[in-house]
Amino acid sequence: MGSQINYTVTGIDAGAGIMSSTQKALKAYGLESDNWQLQTSSTAAMTSTLDKAIQDKRPIVITGWQPHWMFTKYPIKFLKDPKNVFGKAEHIDTVVRKGLKTDKPEAYTVLDRFHWTPAQMSEVMLKVNDGVDPEKAAKQWIKKNPKQVQSWTKGVKKVHGQSLKLTYVAWDSEIASTNVIAQVLRNQGYKVTIQAMEIQPVWASVATGAADAQVSAWLPKTSGLFYKDYKGKFEDLGPNLKGAKVGLAVPKYMTNINSIEDLKN
Ligand SMILES: C[SH](C)CC(=O)O
Numbered sequence: 001m002g003s004q005i006n007y008t009v010t011g012i013d014a015g016a017g018i019m020s021s022t023q024k025a026l027k028a029y030g031l032e033s034d035n036w037q038l039q040t041s042s043t044a045a046m047t048s049t050l051d052k053a054i055q056d057k058r059p060i061v062i063t064g065w066q067p068h069w070m071f072t073k074y075p076i077k078f079l080k081d082p083k084n085v086f087g088k089a090e091h092i093d094t095v096v097r098k099g100l101k102t103d104k105p106e107a108y109t110v111l112d113r114f115h116w117t118p119a120q121m122s123e124v125m126l127k128v129n130d131g132v133d134p135e136k137a138a139k140q141w142i143k144k145n146p147k148q149v150q151s152w153t154k155g156v157k158k159v160h161g162q163s164l165k166l167t168y169v170a171w172d173s174e175i176a177s178t179n180v181i182a183q184v185l186r187n188q189g190y191k192v193t194i195q196a197m198e199i200q201p202v203w204a205s206v207a208t209g210a211a212d213a214q215v216s217a218w219l220p221k222t223s224g225l226f227y228k229d230y231k232g233k234f235e236d237l238g239p240n241l242k243g244a245k246v247g248l249a250v251p252k253y254m255t256n257i258n259s260i261e262d263l264k265n
Pocket of ligand 1 (some may be wrong): 018
């Protein structure tokens with residue numbers, strides 16, 4: 001099968017943890033020796049390549065993750081990973097800079113309580129994918145889910161214009177979560193700026209205090225290296241989402257490819 005797709009896995013931005021996990025998988029499953037390679041691109045480029053392949057019913061292997069609208073929009077499936085290179089389930093943690101609890105206790109409490117489900121994240125992701133501006137999609141979700149937002153803000157004093165900076169990676173999942181929590185914090189009175197960058201600078205920005213928080217930490221495996229590299233220089237407030245998953249994925253019409261092992265000639 002490999003020859004039909006030039007032995008290529010279509011990936012996303014080079015720094016993403018899913019990319020290093022995929023490199024590890026190519027090695028672990030002996031695909032590297034079969035000249036398999038991992039193509040770096042971006043989430044947008046990967047999903048557009050996936051779209052074209054599915055329109056032409058061509059084989060393709062991508063780096064996939066859930067929650068993500070690609071599993072709603074396209075008939076794709078994760079490949080089994082018997083060597084457990086990608087791990088079973090992932091959770092996405094909220095990571096804040098040291099000292100935030102003292103300097104901005106109200107923001108700290110809301111960030112600590114922020115928690116939602118893959119279905120709720122997907123709701124916002126799909127709206128953005130349909131062309132709704134991310135900030136607007138966040139406002140619509142907040143309006144529709146007052147009880148859940150109150151569980152994050154109940155009893156938290158409002159502030160008056162204090163600044164707050166969140167950094168994130170422009171993955172569809174993190175565009176959704178960062179815009180939702182940013183809007184909730186704006187409604188609490190903060191002047192919130194959000195800045196998109198690659199995942200390594202996101203971790204560095206919080207570790208150096210250049211940013212106050214990030215909600216993009218896919219753990220335990222995908223962002224595990226960054227967690228280790230910056231250990232002690234941030235505070236992990238735990239999961240804002242549980243039940244995520246990363247791996248390699250293919251269209252369901254590739255009926256004979258169900259495990260990463262099946263990619264081997
Ligand atoms: C968009 S991927 C699941 C996340 C990552 O690679 O850190």
